[in-house]
Amino acid sequence: MTGIVQKSTPDLGYKPNCCSDCAIRHRAVCSYSTPAELAVLEETKFYQTFEPGQDIVSEGDNTKTLGSIIDGVVALQKTLEDGRRQMVGLLFPSDFIGRPLRPIAPYDAVAVTRVQMCLFHRTKFEKMLAHNGNLERRLLEMTLDELDAAREWMLLLGRKTAAEKLASFLMILARRASALENVSVANGLEVPIPLTREAIAEFLGLTIETVSRQFTGLRKKGLIELSGNRAAKLTDIAALRILADTDQDGTYQDMTA
Amino acid sequence: MTGIVQKSTPDLGYKPNCCSDCAIRHRAVCSYSTPAELAVLEETKFYQTFEPGQDIVSEGDNTKTLGSIIDGVVALQKTLEDGRRQMVGLLFPSDFIGRPLRPIAPYDAVAVTRVQMCLFHRTKFEKMLAHNGNLERRLLEMTLDELDAAREWMLLLGRKTAAEKLASFLMILARRASALENVSVANGLEVPIPLTREAIAEFLGLTIETVSRQFTGLRKKGLIELSGNRAAKLTDIAALRILADTDQDGTYQDMTA
DNA sequence: TGGCCACTTTGATCCAGGTCAAAGGCATCA
DNA sequence: TGATGCCTTTGACCTGGATCAAAGTGGCCA
Numbered sequence: 001m002t003g004i005v006q007k008s009t010p011d012l013g014y015k016p017n018c019c020s021d022c023a024i025r026h027r028a029v030c031s032y033s034t035p036a037e038l039a040v041l042e043e044t045k046f047y048q049t050f051e052p053g054q055d056i057v058s059e060g061d062n063t064k065t066l067g068s069i070i071d072g073v074v075a076l077q078k079t080l081e082d083g084r085r086q087m088v089g090l091l092f093p094s095d096f097i098g099r100p101l102r103p104i105a106p107y108d109a110v111a112v113t114r115v116q117m118c119l120f121h122r123t124k125f126e127k128m129l130a131h132n133g134n135l136e137r138r139l140l141e142m143t144l145d146e147l148d149a150a151r152e153w154m155l156l157l158g159r160k161t162a163a164e165k166l167a168s169f170l171m172i173l174a175r176r177a178s179a180l181e182n183v184s185v186a187n188g189l190e191v192p193i194p195l196t197r198e199a200i201a202e203f204l205g206l207t208i209e210t211v212s213r214q215f216t217g218l219r220k221k222g223l224i225e226l227s228g229n230r231a232a233k234l235t236d237i238a239a240l241r242i243l244a245d246t247d248q249d250g251t252y253q254d255m256t257a
Numbered sequence: 258m259t260g261i262v263q264k265s266t267p268d269l270g271y272k273p274n275c276c277s278d279c280a281i282r283h284r285a286v287c288s289y290s291t292p293a294e295l296a297v298l299e300e301t302k303f304y305q306t307f308e309p310g311q312d313i314v315s316e317g318d319n320t321k322t323l324g325s326i327i328d329g330v331v332a333l334q335k336t337l338e339d340g341r342r343q344m345v346g347l348l349f350p351s352d353f354i355g356r357p358l359r360p361i362a363p364y365d366a367v368a369v370t371r372v373q374m375c376l377f378h379r380t381k382f383e384k385m386l387a388h389n390g391n392l393e394r395r396l397l398e399m400t401l402d403e404l405d406a407a408r409e410w411m412l413l414l415g416r417k418t419a420a421e422k423l424a425s426f427l428m429i430l431a432r433r434a435s436a437l438e439n440v441s442v443a444n445g446l447e448v449p450i451p452l453t454r455e456a457i458a459e460f461l462g463l464t465i466e467t468v469s470r471q472f473t474g475l476r477k478k479g480l481i482e483l484s485g486n487r488a489a490k491l492t493d494i495a496a497l498r499i500l501a502d503t504d505q506d507g508t509y510q511d512m513t514a
Numbered sequence: 515t516g517g518c519c520a521c522t523t524t525g526a527t528c529c530a531g532g533t534c535a536a537a538g539g540c541a542t543c544a
Numbered sequence: 545t546g547a548t549g550c551c552t553t554t555g556a557c558c559t560g561g562a563t564c565a566a567a568g569t570g571g572c573c574a
Contacts, residue, residue: 078408078412081502084416088408088411099401099405106405143397143400143401147404147407150407150411151345151407152363154343154407154410157415159337161530196551197551197553198551205414206531207531207533208551209533209534212553213531229552245339419560455521464561465522466522466523466561466563469522472523473523
């Protein structure tokens with residue numbers, strides 16, 4: 001539908017029923033909720049799976065649901081009249097999709113991989129927000145993180161060169177991958193790339209050809225090794241970090257929050 | 258200090274003492290607060306004035322205060338090692354500056370005009386947030402608005418041409434100006450431009466020369482008339498709107514929230 | 515009133531990244 | 545195992561906006 005999706009993805013085989021078993025329990029919007037509050041959420045939540053390429057919401061939609069990503073990757077993107085498109089958010093498990101308090105979606109949300117969502121009906125969720133300080137507090141925290149990430153991204157879009165953009169992108173993935181495996185970002189780190197070249201281009205505000213050229217550029221300079229085009233091994237993290245010029249000292253979130 | 262400020266600005270001559278008299282009372286973070294809650298805020302708030310060019314916070318600062326803009330314009334900006342700079346937020350009266358729950362500032366906040374702030378000590382404010390659902394709710398709402406604005410801005414930075422960027426910028430100012438005066442955006446609207454060419458360039462991810470050329474371009478095409486370089490009269494709103502391609506139908510906020 | 519200084523405009527040239535075109539790679543399926 | 549189709553890479557060329565340089569413009573102060 002949008003061309004940014006991967007061809008195929010393995011089945012998740014994951015169907016939590018109970019919030020306390022949930023893989024994203026400790027990071028999602030519900031992570032501050034007490035057992036009593038969880039019980040209320042549990043009653044109203046429902047699961048839905050989206051195939052790669054499927055729209056989760058479309059720009060202009062009057063959205064009736066919102067919720068958390070349990071598994072998979074979701075891209076938020078905005079489109080100009082003539083088709084130029086820019087990705088404005090890249091969301092991973094535990095991230096929240098939807099805009100409480102305003103039903104009209106200002107962007108498309110598209111499943112990049114197969115995606116499983118934990119959803120709520122908008123009206124019910126808004127009611128819960130109003131009565132549940134822990135839910136609201138966590139949502140505020142997550143929104144502030146996303147705003148910081150968006151601003152980091154704006155610096156990239158406005159001022160970085162193509163090579164710097166790609167290096168920044170790889171560092172973001174690296175930080176994410178190392179966090180998941182609980183290892184530090186070090187030379188030799190193998191980083192899975194969950195996006196096609198087209199999606200990367202839409203992420204970075206470039207064309208697909210430029211992205212491709214920059215990949216080979218980094219490879220020829222010895223900063224990375226490519227394993228197929230769904231993964232990269234980072235062989236010179238120090239150089240990548242300098243290129244990316246992420247003043248990323250760990251004090252704040254990476255661009256994908 | 259940063260070169261984006263105006264040379265001089267008139268004195269405000271505005272010093273509210275009591276929250277109920279405050280010019281931003283109905284839109285700021287405190288706008289949902291009850292009289293009893295206001296009384297608590299009133300006790301802890303204090304005012305501070307910043308001169309044009311003065312840093313309100315600097316990237317990396319361990320900020321001890323946060324608060325609302327009562328009067329003036331503030332730019333948030335991020336800087337790369339080699340000095341390239343991108344504006345990532347443009348804030349007006351009633352907007353909130355500061356990141357609750359994380360003291361390290363991820364960007365500079367610079368007074369563009371003379372600015373009057375209503376400030377709180379961070380620790381006190383965070384305590385109030387935790388006990389005051391109305392304060393928290395309004396802050397969440399404002400943060401969601403800013404996030405939407407940031408994403409609109411990302412589309413501009415990533416995909417629009419220089420002419421489109423400037424047209425978008427003018428439409429933003431136009432919407433703001435017309436809202437203030439409570440008139441509709443119509444041909445002939447006189448729009449004050451509170452930023453220097455350099456600040457506009459940092460806003461749009463361009464250079465100052467390109468901004469200047471685009472201004473004369475729009476003028477020669479008859480879309481605007483320039484009155485000095487602190488104001489523009491929009492003579493062909495329809496054309497500007499098409500150029501800007503803001504799918505701005507009033508359903509959601511403009512880029513500066 | 516004139517000189518200074520900061521901001522802005524304009525001109526000439528350059529180059530990073532876009533565009534257009536063609537040729538790999540690689541998975542799927544008959 | 546060969547055909548199909550999608551994704552990716554590479555090449556040749558072009559152009560929008562950056563860069564470098566110089567000439568306006570206007571406010572402020574002596």
